[in-house]
Amino acid sequence: MPSFLGRSLAAKLALALLAAGLAVYLLILLDVHRWTREMLVGHIRRQGDAVIEAAAARIEAQLLRVEETARRLAHSLLQGLPARAALERELCANVALSPTVFGSAAAFEPGAFDVRLPRFSPYCYREGDGLKVKDLAQGGYGYETQDWYRFPRDRGAPLWSEPYFDEGGGGILMATYSLPVREPGGRLLGIATADVALEWLQQLMSGIKVGATGYAFLLSRSGGIVTHPDPRLAMKASLAAVAAERGDPGLERLAQAVAAGGMGMERTPDLRTGAPSFVVFRPLMAAGWNLAVVFPEAETLADVDALQRRLWLTGLAGAFFLGTAVILVARRSTRPLVQLTRAAQDVASGRLDTPLPEASSRDEVGRLTASFAEMQTALTQYIEAVKESAAAEERLESELRVARQIQMSLLPRPADLSPDKLGCEVFGLLEPARAVGGDLFDVVVRRPGEISFVIGDVSDKGIPAALFMAVTDIHFEAAARELPDPAAVLARVNDALVVESTANMFVTLACGVLDTGSGRLSLANGGHTRPVLVPAAGKPRFVEGSVGTVLGVVSGVSFERHDLKLEPGDALLLYTDGVTEAHDSRSTIFGEERLIEHLASRSHSDPPTLAEGVHAAVRAFAGSAPQFDDIAILVVRRSASAGSGSALVLESRTEELVRGREWMENWCSSRGVDAETIQDLDLALDEVVANIIHHGYGSHTSGPIALRLALEGEVVRLEVSDRTPAFNPLEAGPPRSGSADGSGGLGVHIVRQVMDRVEYTRQNGENRLVLERKRARPGAGSAS
Amino acid sequence: MPLSIQVRQTTVVTLVGRLDTDTSPRAEQALAPILATSPKHVVFDLAGLDFISSAGLRVLLGARKALTGAGSECLLVNMKPQIERVLEVIRSLPGMKIFASASEADDYLARIQERVLEGE
Numbered sequence: 030m031p032s033f034l035g036r037s038l039a040a041k042l043a044l045a046l047l048a049a050g051l052a053v054y055l056l057i058l059l060d061v062h063r064w065t066r067e068m069l070v071g072h073i074r075r076q077g078d079a080v081i082e083a084a085a086a087r088i089e090a091q092l093l094r095v096e097e098t099a100r101r102l103a104h105s106l107l108q109g110l111p112a113r114a115a116l117e118r119e120l121c122a123n124v125a126l127s128p129t130v131f132g133s134a135a136a137f138e139p140g141a142f143d144v145r146l147p148r149f150s151p152y153c154y155r156e157g158d159g160l161k162v163k164d165l166a167q168g169g170y171g172y173e174t175q176d177w178y179r180f181p182r183d184r185g186a187p188l189w190s191e192p193y194f195d196e197g198g199g200g201i202l203m204a205t206y207s208l209p210v211r212e213p214g215g216r217l218l219g220i221a222t223a224d225v226a227l228e229w230l231q232q233l234m235s236g237i238k239v240g241a242t243g244y245a246f247l248l249s250r251s252g253g254i255v256t257h258p259d260p261r262l263a264m265k266a267s268l269a270a271v272a273a274e275r276g277d278p279g280l281e282r283l284a285q286a287v288a289a290g291g292m293g294m295e296r297t298p299d300l301r302t303g304a305p306s307f308v309v310f311r312p313l314m315a316a317g318w319n320l321a322v323v324f325p326e327a328e329t330l331a332d333v334d335a336l337q338r339r340l341w342l343t344g345l346a347g348a349f350f351l352g353t354a355v356i357l358v359a360r361r362s363t364r365p366l367v368q369l370t371r372a373a374q375d376v377a378s379g380r381l382d383t384p385l386p387e388a389s390s391r392d393e394v395g396r397l398t399a400s401f402a403e404m405q406t407a408l409t410q411y412i413e414a415v416k417e418s419a420a421a422e423e424r425l426e427s428e429l430r431v432a433r434q435i436q437m438s439l440l441p442r443p444a445d446l447s448p449d450k451l452g453c454e455v456f457g458l459l460e461p462a463r464a465v466g467g468d469l470f471d472v473v474v475r476r477p478g479e480i481s482f483v484i485g486d487v488s489d490k491g492i493p494a495a496l497f498m499a500v501t502d503i504h505f506e507a508a509a510r511e512l513p514d515p516a517a518v519l520a521r522v523n524d525a526l527v528v529e530s531t532a533n534m535f536v537t538l539a540c541g542v543l544d545t546g547s548g549r550l551s552l553a554n555g556g557h558t559r560p561v562l563v564p565a566a567g568k569p570r571f572v573e574g575s576v577g578t579v580l581g582v583v584s585g586v587s588f589e590r591h592d593l594k595l596e597p598g599d600a601l602l603l604y605t606d607g608v609t610e611a612h613d614s615r616s617t618i619f620g621e622e623r624l625i626e627h628l629a630s631r632s633h634s635d636p637p638t639l640a641e642g643v644h645a646a647v648r649a650f651a652g653s654a655p656q657f658d659d660i661a662i663l664v665v666r667r668s669a670s671a672g673s674g675s676a677l678v679l680e681s682r683t684e685e686l687v688r689g690r691e692w693m694e695n696w697c698s699s700r701g702v703d704a705e706t707i708q709d710l711d712l713a714l715d716e717v718v719a720n721i722i723h724h725g726y727g728s729h730t731s732g733p734i735a736l737r738l739a740l741e742g743e744v745v746r747l748e749v750s751d752r753t754p755a756f757n758p759l760e761a762g763p764p765r766s767g768s769a770d771g772s773g774g775l776g777v778h779i780v781r782q783v784m785d786r787v788e789y790t791r792q793n794g795e796n797r798l799v800l801e802r803k804r805a806r807p808g809a810g811s812a813s
Numbered sequence: 814m815p816l817s818i819q820v821r822q823t824t825v826v827t828l829v830g831r832l833d834t835d836t837s838p839r840a841e842q843a844l845a846p847i848l849a850t851s852p853k854h855v856v857f858d859l860a861g862l863d864f865i866s867s868a869g870l871r872v873l874l875g876a877r878k879a880l881t882g883a884g885s886e887c888l889l890v891n892m893k894p895q896i897e898r899v900l901e902v903i904r905s906l907p908g909m910k911i912f913a914s915a916s917e918a919d920d921y922l923a924r925i926q927e928r929v930l931e932g933e
Contacts, residue, residue, distance in 0.1 A: 683835045708864070708895050715866040719834035776867035779899060 038366065039359030046355045047348060054344045061340065065333050070307065073329055074294050076239075077309025077322040084237055084245060084320055085313050088230065091129045092315040096187070096206050098123050098130045099223035103210040106135060106218060110142055113151070120153035121160045123223075131155055131203060131226040134165060135210075136172050137219035138182075148173065154224070178220050181207040185217075189316035191249045192227055192264065202227040202264065204316065231256050231263075242328050246300075248310075248319035252287050255318065259301045271300060283308055287319050299325060365394045369401055381409045429464040429492075436465050436495050439502050441472050448668060449675060449695045451480050452545030454600075456636035457663040458644060460607075466659030467494025467536075468605045469502050473509040478546045478701030481509035481518065484603040484663045485538040486557065488579075494659075497534045501526060501580075505538070515540040515553035516590040519580065523555065523588075526581035535581040539603050541665070546700060546740060548595040548667050553588045555580045558606055559621075561628060563639065563666075565598025569628040571621070572601070600666035602628065602639060607660035611647045614654045619647055636664035679718065679734045681726040681751075686718055689736055693747070696738050702745055703805040709783040710747055713800050716776035717749050717758070725753030725796070740804075744785075747800040756796055757789045823922060824852040829861030832869030840872045848876060851883045856918055860891035865899050886925075890918045 102123055105111075111119065116135060124133050132154025139147045148166035155161075165172045172178050181188045187208040195203040203224050210218040230247065234256040237245040247255040252268040262271070268287055272280035279297030286293060292311035299306040300323075307329065310321040368386035375383035385402050437459075446455045457470040467487030475481050483505050487494040501522065508521040518540050526536065539557035543550045552560065552572060556579035559571040574591030595601065604624075611619040627646045631639060640662040647660065668675075677692045679685040690711055697707045718734055726732055730753075737748040758777045781787055786801040824847055832840060847855065855876060877887040890912045892900065900911060912918040 686833065686835050705895075711864065712866055712899065715833045715864075715868070719866070719868060722834075775870060779867050779870075782901075783898075 039356055039363045042359040043352055043355040047352045050351050051344075051348055054347070058337070058340055058344065062333070062337055065336060066330070069329060069333055070294075073307050073324045074309055077294065077307070077324065078311070080237060080239060080245060080322045081309060081311045081320045084233065085311070087233060088318075088320075089313060089315045091229070092189070092206070092225065092313075094127045094129050095223045095225045096208075096315065098127050098133055099187070099206045099208045099221045102133055102135055102223070103208050103221040106210050106221065107212065113143075116142075117151050117153065117162045120151055121162060124153050124155065124160055129225055129229070131201075131224040133224065134172075134222045135219060136165065136178055136222065138217055139173075141216075141218050150219075177205040177207045177222060181209045181220050182217060185209055185211075189250075189318075191251065191253060192255045194264070195224070202231070227255070237322070239322055239324060240328050243322065243324045245320060245322045248287055248321060250312075250317040250319075252284055252319075254300075257300065262300060275303075283310065283321075286310070287312075287321075290317070296326070299323060362392065362394060365398055369394075369398055373401070376405060376408070381405065381412065432465045432492060432495060433461075436461075436499065439499055440470065446472060449692065450474065450699045452478055452700045453480065453543060454636045454666040454668055455480070455482065455664070456640050457484075457661070458640050459659070459661045460644070460656070461490075461495075461659045462607070462656045463491050465492055465495035466490055467498045468607065468659035468661035469498045470603070470661050470663040471502055471505060472663075472665075473506055474699070475510060475513065475542065476701065477698050479513075479542065479544050480665075481515070481540065481542045482603075482663060482665055483509070483518075483538055483540045484557065484605065484661055485536050486605040486607075486659070486661070487536045488534050490659060493534065497536065497581075500529060501536050501538070505540070509540070509542075513542060514590055515542050515551050516588040518542075519553045519555045519577070519588040520586065523580040523586055524584045527584040535579040537579050537605075541601065541603075543595065543665060543667075545667070548597070548599070550593050550595050550601070552591045552593070553577070554591075555588055558604060558609060561602040561604075561624065562593070563600040563602055563628050563632055565596060565600075565632060567632075569602075569625055569632070571625075595665075595667040597667050598633070600634075600636060600639060600664055602643070603663040603665075604643065605659065605661045607656075607658035608643060608647050608662065610658060611651045611660075612654055612657060613650055614652055619650050623650070636666050639664045639666075675739075676735060676737045679736065681722045681731040681734055683719065683722060685734075686715060689714060689718060689734075693736070693738060697745060700740050702740070706745060706802050706804040709802055710745060710800070712783050713780045713802075714747065714749070716780045717798055717800070720758050720776055721749070721751045721753060721796075724758075725751055725756055744801050744803050747802075748797060749800070750795045750797045752795055755791050757791075758798070759787060759789050823854045823856055824850075825856045825858055827858040827861065831864040832862060832872065833864060833866045834868040837866075837868040837872050840869070841875065844872065844876055848879045852880075852885060854886050854888060854922060855880060856888045856890060858891055859889060859893070859896055862893065862896055865896050870899065888912060888918045888921070 102120065105119060110116070120133050120135065124130050132152055134150055134152035136150035137146075137148075142149045146166075150165035150172050151162055152165045153160055153162045177188075177190045180190075187206065190205040190207065192202055192204045195201060203226055206223045206225070208221045210221050212218055234245055234247055235258065239245065244258050246257040246263075248268060249255050253264070254262045254266050254268060254271075255264060257263040267284075268280070269284040272284045275298070277298055279295055280300075283295040283297050286295065287310060290312050294307055294309045297306060297308050298304065302325075305326040307324040307326060308321050309324070310319055312319045365386045372383050372385050383405075385405065386398060440457065440459060441455075444450075446457070448454050451472065451474060455472055457472075459466070459468055459470065461468065467489055468485065469487075470482070470484045472480055472482045485498070485501055485505075487497045487501065489497070504522045504525040505518065508518040508525075512518050512521065519538055522538065536555075537557035538555040539552065539560055540555075541550055541552045541560075552574060554560075554574065554576045556577060559576065561569050562572050563569045572591065572593065575589045577588040578586050580586075609619055609621055609624060613619075623646075624643065627643060628639070631642055634642065643662055644660065648656075675696055677689060679689050693710055693714055694707055697710065714736070721734055732752045735748075735750040737746075737750075739746045739748075759781075780800070783802070784800045785803050786799070788799045790797045790799070826844065826847065828840065830836065857873065857876075873887070873889070880887050888911075889900065892911070897911075912921065
């Protein structure tokens with residue numbers, strides 16, 4: 030789940046929706062809270078007003094009745110003062126008239142009632158069920174100094190006293206309405222009063238129930254707390270004092286408003302409990318007192334809080350359901366995305382055939398799945414195409430590689446060109462400009478002692494040229510084996526190519542036949558570059574003779590033969606125009622003069638050195654310019670040693686005899702030496718070398734045995750040298766036929782019999798045995 | 814009817830290839846057990862032999878020596894010309910008979926047998 034919350038679209042969607050929903054809900058909740066609170070506060074205000082109104086009406090009715098009592102008394106006094114007894118009766122009748130009135134007094138100015146009476150104030154009051162009358166002037170009570178007397182007298186206006194505990198009357202909570210009584214002349218007669226016991230007021234106030242814990246209380250004009258459920262406060266404290274004591278701004282505001290005679294509502298701590306409360310207050314019309322109703326906030330707002338809690342719970346439940354729903358819907362709609370993601374990863378890792386989820390829905394996910402499927406198909410096709418083209422390219426490349434191998438295999442191998450086989454030194458190199466090319470060279474041993482060689486250049490390059498070159502080579506080999514005349518060879522190859530060439534291709538060929546023994550050389554040229562003769566003595570020069578037509582165009586063409594002779598050490602260099610027409614970066618060609626110049630100082634080089642020297646010179650000349658044409662170079666040299674000799678060194682072991690024999694046989698047969706002569710040489714070689722191994726070096730020492738072969742005219746000459754102590758096998762005497770165990774004598778005897786000449790010399794610490802055998806004339810048969 | 818029994822104690826050794834310095838030691842080894850049985854006659858069939866040098870000759874001479882010591886003979890048949898040329902060297906040696914073909918050697922052996930029978 031954490032990973033789901035952190036990474037999935039569904040979780041993000043769910044979180045975002047949930048957050049947005051909660052924010053909206055919270056706003057609504059706050060607004061509802063504020064609004065319900067305002068509404069409730071207004072309701073409280075109205076309720077408070079109503080409570081106060083009802084209470085005030087009752088209180089004011091009572092107080093008005095009290096005021097009425099005082100006013101009746103005053104009215105009666107102004108009608109003429111009655112006698113004392115009558116006055117007292119009237120007082121009592123007045124009190125009895127109104128049950129609210131506790132008592133009533135007529136307090137006279139000194140001498141106003143009776144000049145004999147300086148102070149007189151009859152007071153009728155209730156005691157028990159009856160009424161009593163007493164003179165307030167009696168008993169030391171100085172009424173004229175009391176507030177209820179003084180204030181109205183001084184102000185000339187009626188006045189409700191602050192509630193007070195009546196000490197003179199009976200120690201009960203009272204309030205007195207005092208009314209100055211003035212004669213029409215303006216003389217103050219006295220003060221008429223009516224008392225009201227406030228016990229009923231206390232009962233009335235405590236009877237007002239506001240909710241479960243709310244209550245009402247009465248404040249005096251100056252803010253004194255008259256009634257209050259808390260007995261510690263009633264008649265003992267004032268609002269201002271409590272506010273000052275508690276330092277509460279709400280209470281202070283309330284105290285100020287009350288003192289100013291205002292009405293309204295304040296939010297203050299409850300006087301009793303200190304709990305936040307709403308206090309609705311309003312002064313009474315009569316008496317100037319203030320009524321206040323307290324609504325404890327906890328109770329009044331309990332419903333709001335309950336509502337709030339309920340809304341919160343509903344909100345949370347809603348949020349839970351919303352979140353669950355969103356997550357479910359989101360997961361459900363993004364499940365294909367999850368599957369699609371897995372599929373994409375599979376595809377990315379190369380499994381292109383990964384099955385995709387069903388694109389069942391037609392929403393964005395469905396469309397995405399469909400698009401993805403299309404992409405998968407396209408990708409598969411694309412990769413198939415790429416694979417195919419890569420495979421095709423690779424096939425072509427490998428075909429080219431094979432083609433190059435085949436072309437190179439058409440060329441003579443180095444082993445085919447060994448002097449032992451050919452009887453002369455031959456070296457060729459071929460470097461196609463591309464993988465394969467149209468240049469060729471080949472050497473064919475026509476018969477021992479005679480080779481035919483060719484160099485050629487097909488008119489094109491690349492694969493077509495290579496194929497044409499292969500065809501040309503096959504025709505050349507066939508013709509060269511059969512025909513001793515190079516001109517005839519060219520003519521036959523030309524006719525064969527004309528028959529086969531349909532691709533407008535042609536080839537230039539230079540062909541030669543060399544008798545390796547005599548050095549006789551015949552050349553024919555079919556449109557090819559002129560070969561260079563590099564003599565052992567003298568300057569290199571182009572071979573004369575006509576340059577014929579190219580091959581493969583017109584049949585029946587004849588070619589001219591040119592004969593010359595190679596002296597020992599003379600070389601013939603054949604090449605294709607890739608050499609002479611090589612360009613440097615300024616498009617200057619290498620040219621024939623540069624070729625001759627290059628060869629001038631290299632007369633005595635062996636064929637590989639000559640050929641590679643020319644090649645290197647051409648490459649150095651071309652520099653960075655790309656090789657434009659195929660290059661082929663063929664060098665044929667008649668060996669410098671007399672008549673083409675050769676040498677081989679053996680170790681002094683009998684196993685080495687096989688190697689020596691094979692070398693000798695190859696050498697001889699490649700030079701057309703007859704079989705019988707070879708046999709005799711074989712016998713002589715075996716005898717002489719065995720002799721050196723067994724009797725010269727012996728079984729404990731070993732050393733080299735050098736063999737040298739040379740053909741001098743018709744004489745094959747075999748030299749055998751060793752480094753054993755001086756030992757002349759020829760002086761070992763005639764064969765001691767009797768000694769059957771055999772000594773060197775028998776072998777030497779045989780050697781003397783089969784060889785024409787045997788000669789021993791000792792030179793420079795070497796034993797040197799020269800054996801000579803005249804070979805039979807080629808074709809003369811081998812009958813002895 | 815008298816009973817006639819012919820027992821030819823003839824061993825035929827066929828040599829093929831080259832009998833030269835390199836191969837002779839092996840031929841010598843191969844022949845040793847045959848010679849140890851002291852056969853009456855050993856026929857060397859040389860039809861397949863292309864080459865022989867003095868080392869090969871020594872092998873044949875060694876065989877001859879071992880056989881003549883035991884009163885036996887060594888017969889060489891079917892030689893190629895080049896072998897014959899070399900064998901000229903030892904043709905005249907006693908105990909060494911050379912025949913052009915196997916039948917010639919057979920005739921010779923038959924004659925010897927007759928002689929032996931007559932001598933008895």
